[in-house]
Amino acid sequence: MNANDLLSALKVKKIFGEIPEQISAIHVDSRKVENGSMFICTRGYTVDGHDFAQDAINKGATVIVSEKELDISTENATIVIVKDTYKALAQLVTKFYDYPSNKLQVFGVTGTNGKTTVSNLIYAIMKKLNEKCALSGTIGFNLDGEFFQSDNTTCDTLTTQKMLQQAIDKGIDNFVLEVSSHGLSLGRLWGVNFDIVAFTNLSHDHLDYHQTMEHYGYAKGLLFSQLGQDLTDPKYVILNQDDDWYHRYCSMTSHEVISYGIESNADFKAENIQFYNDHTTFTLHSPEGSFEVHTKLLGQFNVYNVMTAIACIFARGINVEEIVSIIRDIPPVNGRMEKVEVQAPLSIYIDYAHTADAIEKAIQSVMPFKKNRIIFLVGTGGNRDKSKRPSMAAKASLADYVILTTDDPRYEEYDSILKDLEQGMKHSQYALIGDREKAVEHAIEISEPGDIIIFAGKGHEDYQIIENKKYPHSDREIAIEKSKIKFRS
Ligand SMILES: Nc1ncnc2c1ncn2[C@@H]1O[C@H](COP(=O)(O)OP(=O)(O)OP(=O)(O)O)[C@@H](O)[C@H]1O
Numbered sequence: 001m002n003a004n005d006l007l008s009a010l011k012v013k014k015i016f017g018e019i020p021e022q023i024s025a026i027h028v029d030s031r032k033v034e035n036g037s038m039f040i041c042t043r044g045y046t047v048d049g050h051d052f053a054q055d056a057i058n059k060g061a062t063v064i065v066s067e068k069e070l071d072i073s074t075e076n077a078t079i080v081i082v083k084d085t086y087k088a089l090a091q092l093v094t095k096f097y098d099y100p101s102n103k104l105q106v107f108g109v110t111g112t113n114g115k116t117t118v119s120n121l122i123y124a125i126m127k128k129l130n131e132k133c134a135l136s137g138t139i140g141f142n143l144d145g146e147f148f149q150s151d152n153t154t155c156d157t158l159t160t161q162k163m164l165q166q167a168i169d170k171g172i173d174n175f176v177l178e179v180s181s182h183g184l185s186l187g188r189l190w191g192v193n194f195d196i197v198a199f200t201n202l203s204h205d206h207l208d209y210h211q212t213m214e215h216y217g218y219a220k221g222l223l224f225s226q227l228g229q230d231l232t233d234p235k236y237v238i239l240n241q242d243d244d245w246y247h248r249y250c251s252m253t254s255h256e257v258i259s260y261g262i263e264s265n266a267d268f269k270a271e272n273i274q275f276y277n278d279h280t281t282f283t284l285h286s287p288e289g290s291f292e293v294h295t296k297l298l299g300q301f302n303v304y305n306v307m308t309a310i311a312c313i314f315a316r317g318i319n320v321e322e323i324v325s326i327i328r329d330i331p332p333v334n335g336r337m338e339k340v341e342v343q344a345p346l347s348i349y350i351d352y353a354h355t356a357d358a359i360e361k362a363i364q365s366v367m368p369f370k371k372n373r374i375i376f377l378v379g380t381g382g383n384r385d386k387s388k389r390p391s392m393a394a395k396a397s398l399a400d401y402v403i404l405t406t407d408d409p410r411y412e413e414y415d416s417i418l419k420d421l422e423q424g425m426k427h428s429q430y431a432l433i434g435d436r437e438k439a440v441e442h443a444i445e446i447s448e449p450g451d452i453i454i455f456a457g458k459g460h461e462d463y464q465i466i467e468n469k470k471y472p473h474s475d476r477e478i479a480i481e482k483s484k485i486k487f488r489s
């Protein structure tokens with residue numbers, strides 16, 4: 001792209017050196033820089049991009065965007081000084097890719113729990129409607145069936161804009177983004193022109209980062225407040241009316257709110273919910289009348305998730321009746337209350353619950369068909385939000401027998417994690433086993449016919465992070481193997 005044209009995206013700037021004709025690419029990681037590219041110096045948690053400006057020039061960068069004057073020669077590169085490189089990145093990269101989100105129907109899903117589930121449901125429904133769709137979130141980047149790994153639930157600004165452009169190149173019209181509170185508060189979504197945004201719920205998580213629930217709630221609210229005021233371009237805000245933040249989020253946007261709920265009189269309201277061990281049914285009252293919904297997803301929390309997805313697709317212009325008929329065939333999302341087929345008289349589920357609220361919801365979802373005990377295994381990550389640990393175990397106590405373990409211990413000792421968790425236990429039927437493999441084996445060892453076992457916290461993940469290394473680990477595989485041996489005869 002023409003470099004002068006690109007730089008016209010910024011009003012206040014100081015330029016040292018001669019501006020080159022063209023810019024071939026934009027980078028924030030000096031290792032990826034190639035000839036003729038622009039390098040933007042952004043500050044990360046541990047590294048400061050300004051320290052890598054010379055490196056970028058050596059690799060062929062011809063424009064450096066920086067917040068300060070740098071002690072480097074302007075012979076081979078132009079230095080552009082701006083106030084805030086993070087903001088400049090959004091301005092420049094969106095212009096570079098010619099504002100890709102304007103050419104797509106972009107869905108954004110935020111909330112403490114349920115983002116991945118709802119995003120995947122939206123994707124699955126769009127596919128069944130024969131629409132091309134892309135999805136980016138915790139499970140990675142799915143470009144209409146082509147999979148790529150990603151590091152975060154919400155990717156950085158550059159990656160996000162690149163993914164949007166890739167979708168356009170592939171002729172895709174719909175893009176679903178899972179939106180984390182980190183992503184919002186760090187401005188990773190600046191320049192994404194959302195069309196339909198949804199909120200699932202808000203409960204305790206990530207307070208090591210956001211400090212208070214107020215800050216956390218407001219970070220999520222940025223998704224709604226940043227939708228803008230242009231009402232000639234209609235946008236829709238899908239909100240959970242049963243959540244305490246509902247009214248505050250309503251007041252943050254001028255766009256139309258479509259609500260859903262079970263307790264409140266919402267636009268989409270579920271009634272007469274029936275729970276089974278492999279599906280759920282309910283009556284859905286909607287702006288287009290009442291329909292019987294049958295879903296393979298389990299538990300009341302998934303009734304909320306299904307309604308969120310239905311409301312999003314309704315906002316996209318599809319009839320509720322058609323959406324409801326499609327929902328019937330959609331399987332649970334990988335690792336979210338997913339039933340594992342085992343050769344044993346047990347009901348085993350893999351789940352991703354790693355907050356107190358999610359744990360409560362996961363256990364409640366199997367209560368209606370409990371015949372014997374509920375065994376609940378849960379771990380928590382090391383070196384992350386420690387304040388949530390006791391409340392996680394307190395909710396886990398709803399199960400008859402609890403196994404407290406770790407998920408990704410990182411650099412923290414097993415004992416330190418287990419001690420924090422143990423504080424919240426409300427009864428004495430539990431075991432503390434730091435090594436997750438042994439913990440999963442223990443669950444199977446002590447099980448009896450008719451028991452329900454939920455392995456929570458790892459969900460779709462097939463690894464454990466110990467120190468800074470990833471080791472293969474699958475609750476599912478251990479459970480299948482162990483239960484085969486135990487119930488062989
Ligand atoms: N609507 C909901 N309300 C409460 N708990 C839920 C809800 N949906 C899912 N959960 C629980 O939370 C777990 C994680 O679900 P999911 O992966 O969809 O959430 P997420 O918001 O994407 O989480 P993360 O922040 O880790 O990306 C599930 O396995 C389930 O136990």
Ligand SMILES: [Mg+2]
Nearest residue numbers: 115116138153
């Ligand atoms: Mg997620």
